[in-house]
Amino acid sequence: MCFLFEFFLRARIEPVMIRREKSLERDGRWREAQTLRRQYYTMTFSWLYDFERVGELIRAEKQLVFLAQKEEFFRECERRCIMHLESNLRPDESLIEKLQTAQRLSSEVRQTLWHEDRRYQKMLASIPDGPLRRALHACRRQRDWYLSSGWQRAQYARGFDIRPKRLEDDPMHQPFDLSPRKYMGAYELRLLESYIWGLL
Structure with missing residues (x-):
């Protein structure tokens, strides 16, 4: 009743x-x-509601950002190689090899990024309708809700490399567990609050 x-x-x-x-x-x-x-x-x-699905969504989103950063890194390598080739009258063979490698890796990462984005969209669509889903969509509509491309370009200009093979190897990645058996501390709760609601 x-x-x-x-x-x-x-x-x-x-x-x-x-x-x-x-x-x-x-x-x-x-x-x-x-x-x-x-x-x-x-x-x-x-x-x-079980937050395990939201945890999977957070991980998929971090994977997307990681792959986008890698793709941007390879595109920047490609641009620099082309710039050096255009300014050099006698191009070096190693520079041409670097350009081909950067183009190949950029293409591979772009394909992986497309597949991961499809998977992410399916996960986002599987969250039941209600205030939680509306909050997630509203957060994503905000400008620069994740690392901005300007920040990424500044990191490349300073000489930082985004070359880890996997997300888990990235020093900026901080995993947290949202399984039902796991006790969430204050940090995980605050992170979840900021991720879903965009509020601290």
């Missing part, structure tokens, strides 16, 4: 909440809309 009442109550409140969220976003008050989504989620949905 209690579940039936809660279902009908949620069915009546949900459209009102969605209208209010959209109104706040149109007025440019994105943080207030996210806070409203989080409060509504905490009141109604928090007991039935």
Whole structure:
């Protein structure tokens, strides 16, 4: 009986909440809309959602960013090789080999990135409709919600390399476990809050 009442109550409140969220976003008050989504989620949905799927989504997203950084690195190598070839009257054989290697690796990473993006989109689509999904989509619509390309170019200019073979080898990657058996500490909870809701 209690579940039936809660279902009908949620069915009546949900459209009102969605209208209010959209109104706040149109007025440019994105943080207030996210806070409203989080409060509504905490009141109604928090007991039935398993965050393991969100953890997989976070990992897939980090993998996408990692691959995009690698692709940008190889494209930058390619641009530099072409620039040196155009300015050099007698091109070096090793420079031509470097250019071909950079082009081949860039193409491979681009294909992998496409497949990972498809997988990520499927995972995002599998999250049930509700305030959690709306919050994730609203966060992704924000400009520069992940590392900006300007930051990446600055890192390349300073001579930093993005060459780890796997995401786990990247020193910037900090994994965290969202399995139901794992106790989440304050750091994991804050990271999850900032990732889903965009609020700290």
